[in-house]
């Protein structure tokens with residue numbers, strides 16, 4: 001059956017809605033479910049292209065392909081860094 005433009009629009013909207021709101025909330029909860037000491041270790045082992053291993057600051061939690069991803073800044077140089085939690 002051919003896919004109509006309306007269906008494509010629906011999937012696109014659904015996908016964007018899913019990506020921005022509820023999934024991020026789930027990701028945030030998953031992240032907060034990790035023990036604090038473990039979270040700290042993960043925050044402190046983020047790869048930065050400038051500093052190699054750094055601490056992530058000012059980050060937020062996202063969900064990408066069922067993994068939690070932290071997106072923020074390098075504590076040392078301020079570059080954008082991200083860390084996948086699996």
Ligand SMILES: [Zn+2]
Pocket residue numbers: 048049050051052054074075076077078079
């Ligand atoms: Zn850095």
